[in-house]
Amino acid sequence: MLSNLKPQDPDKILMLMEEFKADTRQGKVDLGVGVYKDPQGVTPVMRAVKAAEKRIWEEQTTKAYTSLAGTPEYRDAMARMVLADVPQDRLASVATVGGTGAIRQGLELARMANPDLTVHVSDPTWPNHLSIMRFMDLPFVQYRYFDSDTRGVDFEGLKDDIAKAKRDDIVLLHGCCHNPTGANLTLDQWHEVIEILDRTGAVPMIDLAYQGFGDGLDADAEATRLVARSLPQVLIAASCSKNFGIYRERTGILMTLTGDGGARDMAQGAMAFLNRQTYSFPPDHGARIVSTILSDEALRNDWKDELEEVRNTMLGLRDQLASELRELSGSDRFDFIARHRGMFSRLGATPEQVQKVKDESAVYMVGDSRLNIAGLNRDTVPVLARAIIDAGI
Missing domain, CATH: 3.40.640.10 (Type I PLP-dependent aspartate aminotransferase-like (Major domain))
Structure with missing residues (x-):
């Protein structure tokens, strides 16, 4: 029976993750997977989540x-x-x-x-x-x-x-x-x-x-x-x-x-x-x-504060990237990055340009030119900006 199964199309984002892991180049940048990362490249456990889990562990009496x-x-x-x-x-x-x-x-x-x-x-x-x-x-x-x-x-x-x-x-x-x-x-x-x-x-x-x-x-x-x-x-x-x-x-x-x-x-x-x-x-x-x-008011307020930190970090990265690209390109054609919201922006680049960014600069983004802003930090924003310009995007 199981031999009758047909191969499934691989998930392109998961394939990109594996390709990134196998890349031995120093300074590679992962902007593919849709996960928030802090400036140290870690997806942190939020303070309120840790506190809530501790409370649950201490107070929970059943797993029914x-x-x-x-x-x-x-x-x-x-x-x-x-x-x-x-x-x-x-x-x-x-x-x-x-x-x-x-x-x-x-x-x-x-x-x-x-x-x-x-x-x-x-x-x-x-x-x-x-x-x-x-x-x-x-x-x-x-x-x-x-x-x-x-x-x-x-x-x-x-x-x-x-x-x-x-x-x-x-x-x-x-x-x-x-x-x-x-x-x-x-x-x-x-x-x-x-x-x-x-x-x-x-x-x-x-x-x-x-x-x-x-x-x-x-x-x-x-x-x-x-x-x-x-x-x-x-x-x-x-x-x-x-x-x-x-x-x-x-x-x-x-x-x-x-x-x-x-x-x-x-x-x-x-x-x-x-x-x-x-x-x-x-x-x-x-x-x-x-x-x-x-x-819980205290936990809720702490969570909201940390969520605001996350949001403002991404907005700061958007502004920095738009500014870098404005300086390198001599135009405002990338200002849309600062106007977009959330983790992602789509550059509107061709698959060939995305491939060039990966091959020449070790910057990984999805083939349709979706990039995860939260995968950046202040040091990698200039790397991405230069890669975008060099690829002719």
Whole structure:
């Protein structure tokens, strides 16, 4: 039986990681994998996370299952963090295995509700979005998003394309810090997107993987909250990997907002059913870390302070890189890097130029020219800037 299996296409980012490890050159720079690194190149355990884990270790008396949906403390804490004062009488939620699990469960839920579902997803988007949908044999189309000339959002193209979505289709949107481009919609543009969705009856599904990494914890959730207040049906897939730094704990949540209490209860039951079929009970350790931090004022404030340090470090690196490139190029054509938000920016370079940067300067980025800003430090920014100019980008 197993001999009948077919080889799977390798993940390009994971391949890049292995190639980087095998590179023996001194001073090599990894800007490929989407993980935050401090100026010393370490992905740290946040202070509040260490404190919360110590408290859990000291106080926890059982490792018994929680519930199919996860603990109410975690789900309530995440709802407050993501949605703030959005009325929650329409809200259903389940804990998931990371943000990726939330995406998968959200798509499964949407297909249960609409067997004729088509998903509309940005071009480009996080590659795993497309991989998951292909594996699910779920029809999808891509809407225009990134303008390679301006390195901003092709908003007119986006509007034209999502207006073609049918009632009860899913339009997958990045809540902030768009991956892989770093180019975000403005709040005024979000209002226009909402008008289109309201007119067509398509349902937004928001991937919120980087809350706190862009303009701040509340500012990064503002668009998601606006959508949640404005439309009768919304799906939200949120991750704690980046903003709590608990990547390996696989901590996420799927939230749905529905038109009434009956639909909410139906959605809650369906999501719990999907958890049962997929992995039975969701993992609890990461969720308990998050709920411990968010429910304790001192821990929450310390976490928010450290998250701001992370965010400001990335903004400083963006400004430094844009400044270096302005000086080397004698132009402002790279100023978009300072305007982008989150961990990533897409340079708009060709695969050949990306290869040249790797071969000649030992700087690794994804083939579509997505670079991880958090993989830089003050000493490697000039190395990248010179490599970009020498490659003719």
